[in-house]
Amino acid sequence: MNKINREKISELVFNCIKKYQEEYEQIIDIAEGEQTRLFGGNGQLDSLGLVSLVVSIEEEIETELGIAIVLADEKAMSRRTSPFSRIGNLIDYIDELVSS
Amino acid sequence: MTIADKFFQLIVEHSSKTAVIHDEKIYTYDELNEKVIFYREILLNKDISKGQIVFIISDYSFESIALFLALSINRNIVVPITTENLTEIEDRLSEAKPDWIFNLRDGDILNIKDNVSIERHNLITRIQNENASGLILFSSGSTGKPKAMVHNLDVLYNTFLQKKPRILNFLVFLMFDHIGGLNTLFNCLACGSTITIPENRRPDHICYLIDKYKINILPSSPTFLNLMLIGKSFEKYDLSSLKMITYGTETMPESLLLKLKEQLPNVKFIQTFGTSETGIAKTTSKSSESTLMKIEDPDQEYKIVEGELWLRSKTQILGYINHSNDSFTSDGWFKTGDLVEEFDGGYLRIIGRSKEVINVGGEKVLPTEIESIILELQEIEDCKAKGLTNAITGQMVVVDIVVKQGYDLQSIKSIVRNHCKLKLDPYKVPAKINIVDALAFSDRFKKIRL
Missing domain, CATH: 3.40.50.12780 (ANL, N-terminal domain)
Structure with missing residues (x-):
């Protein structure tokens, strides 16, 4: 089996963010790249927006990589560093989930 | 005697x-x-x-x-x-x-x-x-x-002893072991009307019977009526004998009712309401195009407690033999589990079942409201909304959609989402849309929801 690399996941997440912007006509400023804040603190998404983005990432991972994962569960929420705080954290978290 | x-x-x-x-x-x-x-x-x-x-x-x-x-x-x-x-x-x-x-x-x-x-x-x-x-x-x-x-x-x-004779032909759609089916049976027998029993409940067969035996009254459910609409059964047979279609057992999406009325302009559409526990109530619909109805029954009392309809009737059950009576209050009110809205003039609208309410970050969403909006789209044959747990908002709205043949599946999710965004509050817009081949329904033609 090919190892799924972080780069692939990163590409996929940024694609979903792009799609989200088109679908929801909301601009997410990604100038800071992986440091971009998504949710909580100065995050650019509200909880409904985050749910939509997370669902679209889950679907994309299933279609592209054939792996079914659940991103928004208690495990994710109880982490000291929220996987949803910054784009980079989200990519790391997905990488961790698909690798295990 | x-x-x-x-x-x-x-x-x-x-x-x-x-x-x-x-x-x-x-x-x-x-x-x-x-x-x-x-x-x-x-x-x-x-x-x-x-x-x-x-x-x-x-x-x-x-x-x-x-x-x-x-x-x-x-x-x-x-x-x-x-x-x-x-x-x-x-x-x-x-x-x-x-x-x-x-x-x-x-x-x-x-x-x-x-x-x-x-x-x-x-x-x-x-x-x-x-x-x-x-x-x-x-x-x-x-x-x-x-x-x-x-x-x-x-x-x-x-409750049927004072019925006046009335020669009409009813198609019995609900089953023999269902309070609605028995209500139709007793009513017909008391009035001297005709009961036509279908061999099966396929839309085409039902329409065939309506045509052949000049059926006047069709008691049904929204799920079944939608199947008739999808299969274009209405167009294949002469349904001019049909005077009235009654619908009940589940919430009628308003958009479906309007499509039905357009298809059958001369038919009166009446909502029926009842529960196995309290019997069938006498109801009147505000109009054939309206899901507003009134309960006007000398044998039934109702009240609304925190949005839920409570009924107390002379025809209610004595109790359950294998279950506690906790859906009844000590003074005999039955908590129906149906959520209703009240309107001027004593009109009510059934909006869903309390256990089906989806809670999105504390906001309450009723599946039928979402379904009615999505059914407005010509691409959609049928749909079902439900709640799915997530750790961010508690629950989110998910819809299963059945797409009509000949429409592009690639773009359909965006079409549905955009239509919902236009018509619904943001928290009601489905976060997830699944394309499915068909929706499950029970043998009483009710969408299976849980």
Whole structure:
């Protein structure tokens, strides 16, 4: 089996963010790249927006990589560093989930 | 003379009118009377005595109607069973423990001797002591074990004794073991109307019968009416005899009602409302295009408690034999679990079941509101909204959609999402959209939701 690399996941997440912007006509400023804040603190998404983005990432991972994962569960929420705080954290978290 | 006797007397007076059409055969009220006499003789010969619990395992048929009447005149406690699923039949037998079983499917009459001497539930002895006939109906059991509900059958019959004769042809759509199906049956028999029993409940067959036998009234459910619409059954047959379609058992999406009315402009659409626990209430719809209705029934009281409809009726069940009475208050109100909105002039709108409410970050969403909006789209054949747990907002709205043939599946999710964004608050917009081939519905043509 090919190892799924972080780069692939990163590409996929940024694609979903792009799609989200088109679908929801909301601009997410990604100038800071992986440091971009998504949710909580100065995050650019509200909880409904985050749910939509997370669902679209889950679907994309299933279609592209054939792996079914659940991103928004208690495990994710109880982490000291929220996987949803910054784009980079989200990519790391997905990488961790698909690798295990 | 018992009330069941009086009810039967009323039926017999319709003599030469058509009582039942089934399997391409036409039976008059006189023939029904003869069949009831035939079954009463069997009851006598078999020594089936009053107060005994008797199962009828059968579909709706001329025979089963006659047997049902004979048993109620004999003051038995009747348990109509239409399911063909053996496990379900076994479950019902073990809950209601009959003295006798009439299996009209294979012609067997069985005496369950082990049950004859057992001590009966106090609801059963109450009916026996009152010299009345009884009825046990089972809830559909979509959640947990089916509840066995005990009705005093004489009390149900009593509400039909003052009916005026009316010659109409009804198609009986709901089953024999359902309060709505029995309500239609009793109403027809009391009025001298005709009951047409379909062989199956495929939309094309139903429309064929409407055409052939000039059916006037079609009691139905929104799910079934949508199937008729999708299959274009309306267009293949002459439905000009149809005067009225009644719908109930689940919430009617307003957009579906409008499509139906457009298709059948001369038909009156009336909402019916009832529960197995309280019986069918007399209702009037504001108009054929409106899902607003009024409960106007001298035998039923209602009130709305925190958005939920509570009913108290003269025809309500005595109780459950295998379940606690916690859906009833101590003063006899039944908490229906149906959520309603109130409007001027005493009108109500049923908006959904309380257990189906989706909670998105503390905001309440009703599946039918979402469904009605999505059904406005011409690309959509059917859809079902539900809640799915997530750790961010508690629950989110998910919809399963069935796309009409010939439409592009690639773009459909965006079309649905954009339409919802236009028409609904942001928290109601489905976060997830699944394209499915078909939606599941129960044998009573109700969408399976949980």
